[in-house]
Amino acid sequence: MEPRQFAGSSTGHVRRIGSGELAYWAFIPNPLPPKLTLDTELVNVLDEATLALGRLDGIGSQLSNPYLLIRPFTRREALLSSRIEGTQAELTDLLLFQLDTESLGERDRDVREVMNLVGATEFALEQIASPGGLPMSLRLLREVHRRLLHGVRGQERTPGEFRRSQNWIGLPGCLLRQAAFIPPPAEELPDLLGNLERYIHQPHEYPLLVRAALVHYQFEAIHPFQDGNGRIGRLLIVLCLLHWKVLRCPLLWLSAYFERHRDQYYDHLLAVSQHGAWREWLMFFLRGVYQESVDALRRVEAIMDLQQKWRDRLLATRQRSAKALKVLENLFVWPAVTIPQVQRLLGVSYRAAKMLVDRLIAAGILTRWQPPQVRPRPRWFVASELLEILAADTVNAPSPGQSENHRAAGGQGEAV
The missing domain is CATH 1.10.3290.10 (Fido-like domain)
Structure with missing residues (x-):
């Protein structure tokens, strides 16, 4: 650290620590x-x-x-x-x-x-x-x-x-x-x-x-x-x-x-x-x-809209049971699940948990997920639509003073 780079600072001061070849300068911020x-x-x-x-x-x-x-x-x-x-x-x-x-x-x-x-x-x-x-x-x-x-x-x-x-x-x-x-x-x-x-x-x-x-x-x-x-x-x-x-x-x-x-x-x-x-x-x-x-x-608005859309899908397929809604709510806590997890969450048999997962797949809420280079068991299922909302880098929020209809300029290394 070069002390001269901090010579004009109004936010703190540098102090020499030690002596001889082992000496160095440290910055001490003001309160x-x-x-x-x-x-x-x-x-x-x-x-x-x-x-x-x-x-x-x-x-x-x-x-x-x-x-x-x-x-x-x-x-x-x-x-x-x-x-x-x-x-x-x-x-x-x-x-x-x-x-x-x-x-x-x-x-x-x-x-x-x-x-x-x-x-x-x-x-x-x-x-x-x-x-x-x-x-x-x-x-x-x-x-x-x-x-x-x-x-x-x-x-x-x-x-x-x-x-x-x-x-x-x-x-x-x-x-x-x-x-x-x-x-x-x-x-x-x-x-x-x-x-x-x-x-x-x-x-x-x-x-x-x-x-x-x-x-x-x-x-x-x-x-x-x-x-x-x-x-x-x-x-x-x-x-x-x-x-x-x-x-x-x-x-x-x-x-x-x-x-x-x-x-x-x-x-x-x-x-x-x-x-x-x-x-x-x-x-x-x-x-x-x-x-x-x-x-x-x-993101919050998109997730709330998705939650209502999923509820409507279950209602349309006549699968809107209390157990299905509980699994649905749990997906918003974390958008991935296995059949044994559903079994433990609901306190039901493996067969009943599998049937419920199959219904959620039929409603377009869950999809089978098999990541590359991992073990095939247990079978994993993800809520892809929710995962996309969470994983998106940005929803193009504008900068202060810009119209909501224009994207903010900027990327790494650019002015914001």
């Missing part, structure tokens, strides 16, 4: 909040992001059973957040994991990392929602981190504990002195994390979406864990929005946006540290909130 000027353009983008998020939260609060959507949305987020860190897995791999873990083969390690993030995310959401759960706190983040790294790559890096040694950020395999960014030394963490926790809990004049962007930057600049900081930091955004009651149902997730614009995501975070480029980071972040709010709203 939150910074002094910001919210100009007219930024406020306009903020307003559009806030309205889009409000529309999403409104439809989420109307769902009779929001769990039906929360679970598939959290799995999609875990997949994309892990992909930003280089983990290679697809949604179909997660389906395989839940149906038959022995069929994963060489993909097993990556998929287990994603499923660990799923479990850690669901734990955090349960704690935030429960009156008796862990509050929004450093303690909660440590427990989430412990679950994230349990039994997978990084498990030797003190899961559930803040680091006691120096870490750094750079190309894979780079040495400390080759790093692009070196976070503060471990002895600075108690004060920095204490300030971060207080800022999350104390009221402040900045709008809550702006505060979420500040919190995410600060967490990434501190980089308090030896591993897993990016995944925890992106989860922290949603936890803050839930804690502040901006969201009542966790349907907004930003990793899809960050993954599409990965280079810009990292560049904006680094530019805040190097040049105090808060405005550029806030614009980028708020555009992401807008785009992903619109995208999530369209």
Whole structure:
């Protein structure tokens, strides 16, 4: 890390650590909040992001059973957040994991990392929602981190504990002195994390979406864990929005946006540290909130329409029994099933479960799924229409200020 690149920073300072050939420079961010000027353009983008998020939260609060959507949305987020860190897995791999873990083969390690993030995310959401759960706190983040790294790559890096040694950020395999960014030394963490926790809990004049962007930057600049900081930091955004009651149902997730614009995501975070480029980071972040709010709203509407269409199909075929509807509801939790799973779900015989699956196939709800290079047993069935909605990269949400009839410009490396 070159200290001269941070010489003009208003967001922190660099400090020389050690001496001689072993010396290096680390960046220590200032406590939150910074002094910001919210100009007219930024406020306009903020307003559009806030309205889009409000529309999403409104439809989420109307769902009779929001769990039906929360679970598939959290799995999609875990997949994309892990992909930003280089983990290679697809949604179909997660389906395989839940149906038959022995069929994963060489993909097993990556998929287990994603499923660990799923479990850690669901734990955090349960704690935030429960009156008796862990509050929004450093303690909660440590427990989430412990679950994230349990039994997978990084498990030797003190899961559930803040680091006691120096870490750094750079190309894979780079040495400390080759790093692009070196976070503060471990002895600075108690004060920095204490300030971060207080800022999350104390009221402040900045709008809550702006505060979420500040919190995410600060967490990434501190980089308090030896591993897993990016995944925890992106989860922290949603936890803050839930804690502040901006969201009542966790349907907004930003990793899809960050993954599409990965280079810009990292560049904006680094530019805040190097040049105090808060405005550029806030614009980028708020555009992401807008785009992903619109995208999530369209997915929710598509899923609700599909749910009604499936119910109508069952009614038309005179197969709309309570058991069929229960299987239907379970498919919205996760769009893949085996006959033994239906048997356990309903408490019926294998023959009865098979007959019900056959009826759902006849209604065009389930299709037989045989992934390549996996064992042929048990037979797997997927809700292909629902899987397509969940697996789609984007539903072409426009950028703030653009007409809903025009797609947003952008792809990785382009302006957003």
